[in-house]
Amino acid sequence: xxxxxxxxxxxxxxxxxxxxxxxxxxxxxxxxxxxxxxxxxxxxxxxxxxxxxxxxxxxxxxxxxxxxxxxxxxxxxxxxxxxxxxxxxxxxxxxxxxxxxxxxxxxxxxxxxxxxxxxxxxxxxxxxxxxxxxxxxxxxxxxxxxxxxxxxxxxxxxxxxxxxxxxxxxxxxxxxxxxxxxxxxxxxxxxxxxxxxxxxxxxxxxxxxxxxxxxxxxxxxxxxxxxxxxxxxxxxxxxxxxxxxxxxxxxxxxxxxxxxxxxxxxxxxxxxxxxxxxxxxxxxxxxxxxxxxxxxxxxxxxxxxxxxxxxxxx
Numbered sequence: 001x002x003x004x005x006x007x008x009x010x011x012x013x014x015x016x017x018x019x020x021x022x023x024x025x026x027x028x029x030x031x032x033x034x035x036x037x038x039x040x041x042x043x044x045x046x047x048x049x050x051x052x053x054x055x056x057x058x059x060x061x062x063x064x065x066x067x068x069x070x071x072x073x074x075x076x077x078x079x080x081x082x083x084x085x086x087x088x089x090x091x092x093x094x095x096x097x098x099x100x101x102x103x104x105x106x107x108x109x110x111x112x113x114x115x116x117x118x119x120x121x122x123x124x125x126x127x128x129x130x131x132x133x134x135x136x137x138x139x140x141x142x143x144x145x146x147x148x149x150x151x152x153x154x155x156x157x158x159x160x161x162x163x164x165x166x167x168x169x170x171x172x173x174x175x176x177x178x179x180x181x182x183x184x185x186x187x188x189x190x191x192x193x194x195x196x197x198x199x200x201x202x203x204x205x206x207x208x209x210x211x212x213x214x215x216x217x218x219x220x221x222x223x224x225x226x227x228x229x230x231x232x233x234x235x236x237x238x239x240x241x242x243x244x245x246x247x248x249x250x251x252x253x254x255x256x257x258x259x260x261x262x263x264x265x266x267x268x269x270x271x272x273x274x275x276x277x278x279x280x281x282x283x284x285x286x287x288x289x290x291x292x293x294x295x296x297x298x299x300x301x302x303x304x305x306x307x308x309x310x311x312x313x314x
Contacts, residue, residue: 005046007079010072012039013051017069020059043068095123095284098145100130100138102201103227105148107246108163108271112291119291123284132202139276145285146292147274150202159277161292164299165268166244168203169259171251173237176258183261186210190218193239195230198223207242210264231257246271 015025016036026033044051051065061069097116101109106127113125130138135147136155152160170189172179178188190211197204211218222239224230230241231248235256242265251257273292275281281289 005043007076009039009043010076012036013043013065014069014072014076016040016052016059017061017065022059095120095282095287097123097125097282097284097288098143099125099127099147100135100144101127101148102132103129103197103199104201104203104244104247105150105271107244107249108148108166112163112288112295116288116291120284120287123287125288131200135274139274142276142279145275145281146288149272149274150269152272153274157277158274160272160274161296162270162299163273163292163295164302165270166246167266167268168207168242168262169245169266170240170242170262171231171234171248171257171259172240173234174255174258175237176240178240178260179258181260183263186214186218186262186264187216189240189242189262190216192219193221194219195222195224195233195239195241196220197227197230198225203242203244207265214264 012025012029012031012035015028016022019025019028022033022036022040026036029036040051047064047068049064050062051068053060053062099109109127113127116123116125128144130144130147132149132151135144135149136153136158138144139147140155140157148163149160150166170178170184178184178192208218222233224233227243227247230243231251233239234241235251242262245252245259248257248259252259273296275289
């Protein structure tokens with residue numbers, strides 16, 4: 001290994017080797033001929049071998065020079081690629097954004113992800129499935145750039161913005177006996193076959209706490225590992241589910257599922273985009289945060305319009 005070899009000297013060597021002329025290499029690199037000669041001499045001193053046959057009329061390479069030319073060409077190409085990659089990273093082109101969220105929270109992120117990937121098609125967004133109770137820790141440890149929660153974490157090193165609100169509803173097949181009702185009680189939901197997620201989550205815990213306080217039974221007969229599985233089971237008529245409305249907007253719009261209010265459970269909850277108060281963000285993460293802030297402003301304006309419309313109707 002030759003620890004003191006500089007890329008600039010290798011560049012000079014390659015130029016001389018290609019042109020077989022110190023003067024042409026100097027002109028090509030916009031350097032003086034003595035500077036090129038010194039660069040070659042430094043390389044020879046570091047390697048302990050001659051690189052050019054000074055007795056030849058055409059500046060032929062020695063055996064060591066031929067070997068170095070092959071390796072130096074590859075090394076300089078890699079250095080150029082590395083520099084280009086870093087510059088692209090600075091310009092967001094090849095950056096990566098890492099976000100922690102539980103499965104239900106992903107739906108709140110998708111509009112931001114959609115816009116980000118359209119504006120930065122070469123950047124990568126990675127949403128990791130992280131339990132809500134772990135997100136704050138992973139943010140502070142810098143394992144994540146951002147997190148999505150339905151509460152403001154108490155950690156002083158974190159801040160958040162609201163991406164809008166969501167509510168828990170009962171999802172049912174359109175032909176279910178409760179589907180035509182505007183609202184149902186928790187007792188009515190609990191008497192049905194309830195399909196639940198088998199992973200703990202704030203929404204699941206909230207539902208169970210309400211049932212415990214009311215001393216009401218809930219018939220969780222089917223537990224599945226994914227929201228898509230739960231929604232599909234409800235579509236098939238296997239039972240009902242209590243989930244955030246945002247998780248099923250597509251199925252509700254297509255008429256595959258019906259959302260029915262459950263007043264004891266449906267108080268709106270804020271979906272919050274969480275990030276560190278201090279510390280540098282990558283260019284990609286900073287661009288994503290800017291879009292999240294814009295989304296938060298849009299959500300705030302929509303909430304104001306909805307509130308105004310509600311007051312007008314009343």
